[in-house]
């Protein structure tokens with residue numbers, strides 16, 4: 115079995131079910147037809163502009179839980195990449 119692991123940040127508008135749906139259409143009658151997609155979701159992280167506190171949250175514009183200040187996006191939550199591809203060589 116071939117398995118592809120995708121990493122998707124929760125701040126992207128990418129929906130697992132949609133990716134799965136289009137993947138099946140695009141791979142029909144190809145060697146990837148039976149490949150399994152696995153999804154890893156990454157929770158967003160924000161950093162407070164006032165005090166520098168790092169915290170996780172669900173959406174842009176959340177206030178800092180420590181001082182109430184405005185936050186900006188840190189470096190987590192906007193991912194979209196292939197983490198790994200496992201290929202079945204048929205040798206089992």
Ligand SMILES: [Zn+2]
Pocket residue numbers: 162163164165166167178179180181182183
């Ligand atoms: Zn703060």
